[in-house]
Amino acid sequence: MTVQVLPCSIPVLARGEVRMNPPRAPLSVYMHLPWCVRKCPYCDFNSHAQREAIPEARYLDALTADLEQALPQVWGREVSSIFIGGGTPSLFTPAAIDRLLTTLRTLLRVAPGAEITMEANPGTFEAARFRGYREAGVNRLSLGIQSFNPEHLKALGRIHDEREAYVAAEAAMGLFETVNLDLMYALPGQSLEQARADLEAAIGLGTAHLSAYHLTLEPNTPFAAAPPTLPDDDLAADMQEQTEALLGAAGFEHYETSAYARPGQRCRHNLNYWTFGDYLGLGAGAHGKLSFSDRIERQARLKHPKAYMDAVFSEPSTDHAGHLAETRCLSHGDRVFEFMMNALRLNEGFEARLFESRTGLSIAAAEPGLAAAERRGLLLRERHNIRPSQTGQRFLNELLQLFL
Ligand code: SF4
Numbered sequence: 357m358t359v360q361v362l363p364c365s366i367p368v369l370a371r372g373e374v375r376m377n378p379p380r381a382p383l384s385v386y387m388h389l390p391w392c393v394r395k396c397p398y399c400d401f402n403s404h405a406q407r408e409a410i411p412e413a414r415y416l417d418a419l420t421a422d423l424e425q426a427l428p429q430v431w432g433r434e435v436s437s438i439f440i441g442g443g444t445p446s447l448f449t450p451a452a453i454d455r456l457l458t459t460l461r462t463l464l465r466v467a468p469g470a471e472i473t474m475e476a477n478p479g480t481f482e483a484a485r486f487r488g489y490r491e492a493g494v495n496r497l498s499l500g501i502q503s504f505n506p507e508h509l510k511a512l513g514r515i516h517d518e519r520e521a522y523v524a525a526e527a528a529m530g531l532f533e534t535v536n537l538d539l540m541y542a543l544p545g546q547s548l549e550q551a552r553a554d555l556e557a558a559i560g561l562g563t564a565h566l567s568a569y570h571l572t573l574e575p576n577t578p579f580a581a582a583p584p585t586l587p588d589d590d591l592a593a594d595m596q597e598q599t600e601a602l603l604g605a606a607g608f609e610h611y612e613t614s615a616y617a618r619p620g621q622r623c624r625h626n627l628n629y630w631t632f633g634d635y636l637g638l639g640a641g642a643h644g645k646l647s648f649s650d651r652i653e654r655q656a657r658l659k660h661p662k663a664y665m666d667a668v669f670s671e672p673s674t675d676h677a678g679h680l681a682e683t684r685c686l687s688h689g690d691r692v693f694e695f696m697m698n699a700l701r702l703n704e705g706f707e708a709r710l711f712e713s714r715t716g717l718s719i720a721a722a723e724p725g726l727a728a729a730e731r732r733g734l735l736l737r738e739r740h741n742i743r744p745s746q747t748g749q750r751f752l753n754e755l756l757q758l759f760l
Pocket residue numbers: 391392394395396399400401403442443444477500
């Protein structure tokens with residue numbers, strides 16, 4: 357792996373750009389637990405098949421050391437949300453999750469009532485385990501259901517069957533304040549009716565939040581090497597429309613490209629990403645974004661768990677670099693593009709002043725892209741609100757190109 361650590365320097369103003377105040381943003385924490393029982397054939401996340409026992413205690417020690425070394429970068433800031441993602445975090449014991457959250461609460465100022473989400477897979481469900489996560493402080497569970505159809509679960513290489521999906525979802529609903537169900541559509545051989553049946557099953561379970569992702573063929577995955585037969589673009593678009601209509605009729609708000617929530621149940625952690633907030637990313641392959649008085653910095657940690665752990669432990673506490681694969685300062689152009697890449701996912705868009713406080717730039721810095729997008733009917737501007745049009749939501753990539 358190429359390790360690239362670039363020194364961060366204060367960006368120089370380009371001609372015509374208006375420098376505002378230092379960027380200001382709320383802070384979240386993301387922790388990555390990178391193991392899975394086995395690798396799903398469509399997955400390009402940083403997840404590693406568990407070939408032997410997970411080195412749980414050593415990995416927790418590494419996360420703690422990582423956090424201790426990162427503390428000066430977030431000193432005094434309050435943490436508004438925490439997300440434990442993976443991989444399959446539910447391969448970790450409740451005692452491990454408890455230790456992780458206790459460490460965070462000890463070393464950081466976690467806001468009272470902070471949203472604490474953990475991802476779990478139905479194939480690793482045990483009632484006592486889920487209860488243990490709840491007792492450790494997890495208040496939002498995100499379950500990787502993907503489908504309730506046995507054939508599609510098999511085609512996706514998932515380790516759970518439909519019965520386990522129902523059992524895990526029902527147990528989660530009774531334990532956690534909020535439950536998100538992840539579903540996928542445009543699956544191998546899937547019909548419109550089958551996609552509808554998955555949605556109806558999720559609604560019937562009483563979930564408060566649902567994420568519906570279009571299955572895509574990611575490079576360097578078994579699915580990309582030997583693609584299964586997938587629904588064509590027209591059928592996939594019909595599935596997308598069906599999802600919006602069905603969930604809308606059931607009282608869900610479609611607030612982001614793939615996210616649907618009952619009123620008051622939007623994911624606060626993800627909203628912080630989409631509104632260009634800050635997040636400290638801990639763990640193998642975790643990404644982070646932090647704002648300072650003179651710069652906005654993106655970080656990525658080493659991806660392989662062993663390399664990450666070895667690097668964290670070999671560093672003196674003052675040198676916070678060896679386990680970072682990349683540190684990058686955002687130029688003014690990067691700030692405009694990355695803000696838009698996130699905020700234009702939100703169907704309600706954003707206020708101009710949010711852009712200014714998160715990027716430290718005047719909204720004038722985004723004007724060429726905004727004007728071009730408006731001319732093409734991809735964007736709407738009403739007073740201070742800026743949001744994607746329906747066409748812009750459908751052709752988000754085309755919209756974002758205009759800010760590159
Ligand atoms: S369970 Fe999730 S993270 Fe793990 S391999 Fe499958 S899709 Fe990837």
